Amino acid sequence: MKQTFAWKGNVIHTPECGRLELRPGSWLVCEDGLVGGVFDALPEKYRGIPAEDFGDKLILPGLIDLHVHASQYAYRGLGMDMELLDWLEHNAFPEESHFANPDYAARAYAIFTEQLRTSATTRACIFATLHRPATRELMEDLERTGLPCFVGKVNMDRNSPDILRETTEESLAETRRWLEESGELDLVRPILTPRFTPSCTDELMAGLGELQREFHVPLQSHLSENRSEIRWVSELCPNTRFYGEAYEQFGLFGGGCPTVMAHCVWSGEEERKLIKDNGVFIAHCPQSNMNVSSGIAPVRTFLREGQKVGLGSDVAGGAHLSIFRAMTDGIQCSKLRWRLVDQDAPALTLAEALYLATKGGGAFFGKVGSFEPGYECDAIVMDDAGLPTTRACTLAERLERIVYLSDGLPVAKCAAGVRLF
Ligand code: GUN
Ligand code: FE
Secondary structure: OOOOEEEEEEEEEEEEOOEEEEEEEEEEEEEOOEEEEEEOOOOHHHOOOOEEEEEEEEEEEOEEEEEEEHHHHHHOOOOOOOOHHHHHHHHHHHHHHHHHOHHHHHHHHHHHHHHHHHOOEEEEEEEOOOOHHHHHHHHHHHHHHOOOOEEEOEEOOOOOOHHHOOOHHHHHHHHHHHHHHHOOOOOOEEOEEEOOHHHOOHHHHHHHHHHHHHHOOOEEEEEOOOHHHHHHHHHHOOOOOOHHHHHHOOOOOEOOEOEEEEEOOOOOHHHHHHHHHOOOEEEEOHHHHHHOOOOOOOHHHHHHOOOEEEEOOOEOOEOOOOHHHHHHHHHHHHHHHHHHOOOOOOOOOHHHHHHHHHHHHHHHHOOEOOOOOOOEOOEEEEOOOOOOOOOOOOHHHHHHHHHHHOOOOOOEEEEOOEEOO
16 A cells, blocks of 8 residues: 655665755655655645654655576675676576476565665565576565565577576467566566577577567566677677667667666667667666776766666676665776776766666656656665764765765665655
8 A cells, every 4th residue: 555654864866867856854645655744834725644753864756777697696705706607607697597396486585575674775686596386486575564566577599508597488478477477566567588698599589579579568687788798799699780770670778668678888870879769777886896807888878878877786797785785886986987997987976876777767657756747656774973083074965975975775765656665
């Protein structure tokens, strides 16, 4: 049931990229699940609704993780001395094969779901594994917890070990069955998830294109993450001019198929034009790009081009689930890119990073990630009392410290207008 309530505190959000709106000592009103507004004093018409005064704490939009692998949570922080393709072979694939066992999957996904529940993240685009029952388990865990996520049963029918590969027919039949069953859920929705082009034959991609048009589901995958991967795709798909076309040729790249692609570190001008023209979202995952030595994505170029961009933890390529951490990683690696690669591309600012972490990624879910009236109410309350300092900080400085110094866990959280704690 969508709720109506009011929270008082220091309210901060980013209605536009690069502009922090700071509203000290204000009321955030949630009305039937949607933001009613931010007010200096609680308007008369809201008198009597459940209200909580959080004093000097900060109220922010819930953070959005646009790319995370729930099935890799167990080995985050491990195996980080490898490049992407070796890392997949030695870490991701062996771990994901355990999800054939429902007991293992239940234990692993219970841990992931609990960590996500208590985090500052309110929504995420999540990869499970190719196993349908385990994927269903994850979706039910998230639904019970109240996190409105997209979850994907992964498709992979080539270039993977025997223990983690389906036949094309199995992959399509299992995906169809999973899509049919997913209709019963309310908050958690299915998203088609071809792992990446090297894992999916043309026949599988064509079949997924047909399922997309039949079920009208969105799609997530990986794009132009790593140079060896891109070289491999150009060998596998000699008919394409660039990686993005390997998805586009099957109708799986934006347009009528809402799409989020992780990384785009090496997307060239032509690929970025197709991304823009087709309204494809980019999940910028800076920590993963550093850990598996992929590179530094041109996030300033994305913003200048008006691309749709959000942040992703990409656990376990990224070791940290925190999107506050993704904000600082994004800022820091944009500084390195400016210093070392492109002096015409200034670093991300804190306000820009907060936008990417909230309204930027939130747009993939609809009107999400801002406190403008009519947005779905996703909010977190952050307490910085545990970060003592002799300095008298402004509100913007307090936000900066929360982002830089903590893996901050909120003291209260609501998602889609329902209070979780
Ligand atoms: N490309 C294909 N699979 C993966 C994965 O699991 N993680 C990352 N970072 N890239 C991938
Ligand atoms: Fe990934």
